[in-house]
Amino acid sequence: MSTIDNKVPHGKPLKDTWTSYKDKVDLVNPANKRNLDIIVVGTGLAGGSAAATLAEQGYNVKAFCYQDSPRRAHSIAAQGGINAAKNYQGDGDSTYRLFYDTVKGGDYRSREANVHRLAEVSANIIDQCVAQGVPFARDYGGLLDNRSFGGVLVSRTFYAKGQTGQQLLLGAYSAMNRQIARGKITMYNRHEMLDVVIVDGKARGIITRNIVTGEIDRHSAHAVVLGTGGYGNVFFLSTNAMGSNVTAGWKAHKRGAYFANPCYTQIHPTCIPRSGDYQSKLTLMSESLRNDGRIWVPGRKEDVDAIRNGSLKPTQIAEENRDYYLERRYPAFGNLVPRDVASRAAKERCDAGFGVNATGEAVYLDFASAIVRYGKEQATIKGEKNASESRIKELGKDIVKAKYGNLFDMYKQITDDNPYETPMMIYPAVHYTMGGIWVDYNLMTTIPGCYAIGEANFSDHGANRLGASALMQGLADGYFVLPYTIGAYLSYDIRTGPISTDSPEFEAAEKEVTKNMEFFVNNKGTNSVDYYHKKLGNIMWEKCGMSRNEKGLNEAIDEIAALREDFWKNVSVPGYANELNPELEKAGRVADFLELGELFAKDALDRNESCGGHFREESVEVGGPQDGEAKRDDKNYAYVSAWEYKGKPSEAVLHKEQLEFKEIELKQRSYK
Amino acid sequence: MKDMNLTLKIWRQKGANDKGKMIDYQVAGISEHMSFLEMMDVLNEQLINSGDSPVAFDHDCREGICGSCSMFINGEAHGPVKGTTTCQLHMRSFKDGDTIYIEPFRAKAFPVLKDLVVDRSSFDRIQRSGGFISVNTSGNTQDANALPIPKQDADLAMDAAACIGCGACVATCKNSSAMLFVGAKISQYALLPQGQVESKTRAQNMVAQMDAEGFGNCTNTGACEVECPKGIDLSNIARMNREFLGGSLKG
Ligand SMILES: Cc1cc2nc3c(=O)[nH]c(=O)nc-3n(C[C@H](O)[C@H](O)[C@H](O)COP(=O)(O)OP(=O)(O)OC[C@H]3O[C@@H](n4cnc5c(N)ncnc54)[C@H](O)[C@@H]3O)c2cc1C
Ligand code: SF4
Ligand code: FES
Numbered sequence: 001m002s003t004i005d006n007k008v009p010h011g012k013p014l015k016d017t018w019t020s021y022k023d024k025v026d027l028v029n030p031a032n033k034r035n036l037d038i039i040v041v042g043t044g045l046a047g048g049s050a051a052a053t054l055a056e057q058g059y060n061v062k063a064f065c066y067q068d069s070p071r072r073a074h075s076i077a078a079q080g081g082i083n084a085a086k087n088y089q090g091d092g093d094s095t096y097r098l099f100y101d102t103v104k105g106g107d108y109r110s111r112e113a114n115v116h117r118l119a120e121v122s123a124n125i126i127d128q129c130v131a132q133g134v135p136f137a138r139d140y141g142g143l144l145d146n147r148s149f150g151g152v153l154v155s156r157t158f159y160a161k162g163q164t165g166q167q168l169l170l171g172a173y174s175a176m177n178r179q180i181a182r183g184k185i186t187m188y189n190r191h192e193m194l195d196v197v198i199v200d201g202k203a204r205g206i207i208t209r210n211i212v213t214g215e216i217d218r219h220s221a222h223a224v225v226l227g228t229g230g231y232g233n234v235f236f237l238s239t240n241a242m243g244s245n246v247t248a249g250w251k252a253h254k255r256g257a258y259f260a261n262p263c264y265t266q267i268h269p270t271c272i273p274r275s276g277d278y279q280s281k282l283t284l285m286s287e288s289l290r291n292d293g294r295i296w297v298p299g300r301k302e303d304v305d306a307i308r309n310g311s312l313k314p315t316q317i318a319e320e321n322r323d324y325y326l327e328r329r330y331p332a333f334g335n336l337v338p339r340d341v342a343s344r345a346a347k348e349r350c351d352a353g354f355g356v357n358a359t360g361e362a363v364y365l366d367f368a369s370a371i372v373r374y375g376k377e378q379a380t381i382k383g384e385k386n387a388s389e390s391r392i393k394e395l396g397k398d399i400v401k402a403k404y405g406n407l408f409d410m411y412k413q414i415t416d417d418n419p420y421e422t423p424m425m426i427y428p429a430v431h432y433t434m435g436g437i438w439v440d441y442n443l444m445t446t447i448p449g450c451y452a453i454g455e456a457n458f459s460d461h462g463a464n465r466l467g468a469s470a471l472m473q474g475l476a477d478g479y480f481v482l483p484y485t486i487g488a489y490l491s492y493d494i495r496t497g498p499i500s501t502d503s504p505e506f507e508a509a510e511k512e513v514t515k516n517m518e519f520f521v522n523n524k525g526t527n528s529v530d531y532y533h534k535k536l537g538n539i540m541w542e543k544c545g546m547s548r549n550e551k552g553l554n555e556a557i558d559e560i561a562a563l564r565e566d567f568w569k570n571v572s573v574p575g576y577a578n579e580l581n582p583e584l585e586k587a588g589r590v591a592d593f594l595e596l597g598e599l600f601a602k603d604a605l606d607r608n609e610s611c612g613g614h615f616r617e618e619s620v621e622v623g624g625p626q627d628g629e630a631k632r633d634d635k636n637y638a639y640v641s642a643w644e645y646k647g648k649p650s651e652a653v654l655h656k657e658q659l660e661f662k663e664i665e666l667k668q669r670s671y672k
Numbered sequence: 673m674k675d676m677n678l679t680l681k682i683w684r685q686k687g688a689n690d691k692g693k694m695i696d697y698q699v700a701g702i703s704e705h706m707s708f709l710e711m712m713d714v715l716n717e718q719l720i721n722s723g724d725s726p727v728a729f730d731h732d733c734r735e736g737i738c739g740s741c742s743m744f745i746n747g748e749a750h751g752p753v754k755g756t757t758t759c760q761l762h763m764r765s766f767k768d769g770d771t772i773y774i775e776p777f778r779a780k781a782f783p784v785l786k787d788l789v790v791d792r793s794s795f796d797r798i799q800r801s802g803g804f805i806s807v808n809t810s811g812n813t814q815d816a817n818a819l820p821i822p823k824q825d826a827d828l829a830m831d832a833a834a835c836i837g838c839g840a841c842v843a844t845c846k847n848s849s850a851m852l853f854v855g856a857k858i859s860q861y862a863l864l865p866q867g868q869v870e871s872k873t874r875a876q877n878m879v880a881q882m883d884a885e886g887f888g889n890c891t892n893t894g895a896c897e898v899e900c901p902k903g904i905d906l907s908n909i910a911r912m913n914r915e916f917l918g919g920s921l922k923g
Binding site for chain 1: 686704705707709710713717719721723725726728730732734735737739740756762764786793796799800801804805807808811813814817819820821822827829833834836837860864866867
């Protein structure tokens with residue numbers, strides 16, 4: 001085991017580190033940029049903003065995405081908003097406060113210097129996006145509006161209706177389009193990266209498959225940037241898009257990039273539950289609902305049974321027979337405990353047999369008391385002293401509609417239930433992966449010349465991400481950080497000249513990819529790709545999900561390895577390699593998930609502490625007011641786990657990046 | 673409601689240069705809670721297990737926002753429910769014993785690549801011809817609040833910007849016109865001070881590219897507005913025409 005150098009510049013106070021870095025970093029002269037090629041894989045907020053900015057600086061950029069247009073990257077789905085320390089509301093926000101909230105929210109498992117830089121550039125993101133024509137919400141004075149988001153005391157979240165991710169992505173897409181039109185970006189839609197090519201120890205290109213024709217191509221460049229998103233789909237069911245995958249990152253890992261904290265996963269408490277085995281994905285319901293919704297399950301088993309067989313409705317259960325378990329367990333924070341705590345508590349009740357739908361995995365999120373509360377308030381305001389019960393409800397529903405109407409509509413569209421009349425059913429779902437490819441302060445992986453940005457890297461969110469900070473990080477990396485740091489590396493490459501794709505390294509990598517594709521279509525096994533993906537998802541969810549223990553993790557490691565072996569023997573992929581073949585695409589992705597899953601479990605096993613989204617049953621508070629709660633262990637685990645690939649996941653070698661906290665004092669979180 | 677048995681008549685086409693035809697399939701045990709694409713997953717699993725080739729279709733987010741999914745269902749783009757993408761359509765909109773016709777979005781500018789997958793890169797090329805504000809991404813822009821924008825304009829710009837680029841408007845239009853899609857982008861920028869500077873040339877360039885891609889003319893049938901899953905309204909086409917005419921007169 002060794003330690004690794006995170007390249008954080010020393011000698012300056014944290015608040016001056018990035019400015020001083022920018023002042024001193026090597027730059028590439030504009031005339032030389034023309035001679036340098038950069039590959040950017042991914043066109044989400046991270047990849048899209050990076051591609052546009054690097055092209056604008058003068059580099060030749062080749063950009064890749066697997067969808068039919070860069071505009072469809074999964075960043076498009078983000079609803080809630082983006083944080084920035086603008087302090088437009090004059091409520092005391094500052095760079096320091098955003099930095100502090102993010103480090104604390106991450107349960108003290110992120111790198112201080114990176115997070116500080118993120119907070120510093122956050123304000124600039126908003127300026128940039130407004131200049132691009134992003135239609136953020138505004139108040140009647142024409143100025144930008146803000147909302148507040150989970151776990152912070154200020155209003156710093158900018159939003160565009162419930163479509164913030166969409167609007168930010170379309171902004172980055174428009175900036176890309178401008179550069180595509182100028183010939184500075186060559187865009188490759190429907191191309192999937194299937195390997196990274198290393199020449200003389202440096203990342204010098206990638207191998208792609210044209211999804212429409214099946215052609216395998218070589219692309220060279222002086223540097224390779226991965227902005228390929230998160231790997232939540234290792235759980236099969238998640239709020240991610242169907243195509244979200246780990247392949248790009250995993251291939252880089254196999255070529256030498258360390259993979260950091262794979263087990264850090266955010267499981268979001270308020271998602272629409274599964275309705276059956278056919279379920280293909282899960283849909284998020286915004287966290288803001290917990291401001292007014294009360295979460296409960298029946299207190300009596302007989303009521304649970306009656307609910308499940310349809311003989312009883314939730315609205316018929318008397319108050320005293322309901323268990324508002326968050327309010328019971330966490331009187332101070334109640335329904336507003338952080339995401340990780342709320343998720344675990346829901347699972348605990350459902351595991352105990354109190355889940356309320358057919359699958360036994362759902363709890364109620366009930367707006368009835370909010371409706372009455374708002375209704376009474378309105379009746380008073382309107383001077384309706386003797387308002388009837390139904391009048392009060394009517395008034396209350398109007399308020400709830402104004403606040404959450406679009407979410408209630410979406411819920412109804414999916415479930416066909418009316419949440420104004422009956423409680424919503426919700427359950428936690430995999431949402432975001434804090435873990436990812438290890439990067440240093442320059443966002444470079446352990447492969448020289450290979451960078452990782454956005455959700456694909458691990459850098460800024462520690463063990464738990466706060467709401468509205470992923471969009472911020474993606475754009476910070478792409479617009480404002482990488483364009484500086486990559487110059488430091490490329491300034492040594494100005495005399496290299498174009499990278500040939502005729503080298504033995506490209507040849508070998510291409511051969512391997514081709515061989516793999518041919519293997520799949522010729523295997524003629526007995527089980528579909530989804531059969532394996534669902535099985536993997538099940539193991540991950542049961543044993544590496546919201547609550548983890550040594551025994552389960554050891555079992556997961558063995559079961560995943562066995563499943564992987566079975567996959568390579570018996571997977572069936574119809575069709576041919578040289579055609580549009582969605583099953584073949586899935587096969588490649590699931591093959592990589594089957595390796596990542598094992599490393600994930602191994603990482604979770606190593607980390608015998610509970611922190612953020614990672615809860616180890618062995619590491620809980622015993623006795624005292626925090627009895628039974630998550631227990632972090634700063635003495636032994638204040639490090640980033642960076643795993644080095646050694647032939648297979650079970651042989652992976654752990655490197656530790658020790659985390660240093662100079663500005664922030666480590667504290668235990670309490671919500672009781 | 674009990675599970676449904678359905679007959680599906682699906683457009684199958686091996687590749688861009690092959691001839692396609694409608695083929696019949698039976699699926700059984702379809703729950704009303706399934707989404708339309710989950711029903712297609714069931715069919716595909718069945719086809720794979722019986723050694724047939726599964727039906728190719730575009731999809732990604734499955735929550736109505738990425739604009740990938742694109743099926744022409746029983747003669748309507750994205751199927752029978754208004755304001756809904758294919759992926760958000762649920763099987764409770766159908767009943768046991770139904771026959772469902774499933775075809776790709778058809779237009780000259782959207783050639784079929786395979787089965788239900790079409791090539792919409794013409795949309796990207798229109799955006800490249802002018803769908804942006806010419807501002808550098810250097811970060812040296814003015815403070816975001818330096819220029820107040822009336823809330824109403826900002827809200828209208830947001831409504832126009834909600835377009836997901838799915839192409840249902842084109843598939844629905846008997847002339848395969850892309851006016852609603854193009855009008856939405858031109859409007860978003862025309863409504864904001866940042867976008868007004870280039871508004872006329874933007875409109876001219878985007879319309880020229882739209883014509884070059886082979887999209888048809890608008891004859892004001894309004895079908896596009898009806899089928900648009902995001903409620904983009906016809907006033908955006910009128911605004912586009914104003915910007916365009918202003919542009920030609922000037923130019
Ligand atoms: C439903 C939902 C709601 C969210 N809401 C919020 C929110 O309100 N606020 C917030 O801050 N965050 C939110 N998040 C998180 C945030 O949206 C994501 O973390 C962020 O957008 C990721 O951006 P990205 O650029 O890193 O990756 P993505 O946007 O996922 O882009 C990945 C890109 O990589 C490409 N790609 C991947 N693999 C390959 C390959 N092998 N070859 C070629 N191309 C490849 C894809 O085509 C795509 O272009 C939400 C997430 C979800 C799922
Ligand atoms: S205008 Fe509507 S129908 Fe046309 S592409 Fe946009 S969202 Fe789709
Ligand atoms: S799959 Fe994304 S909109 Fe339908």
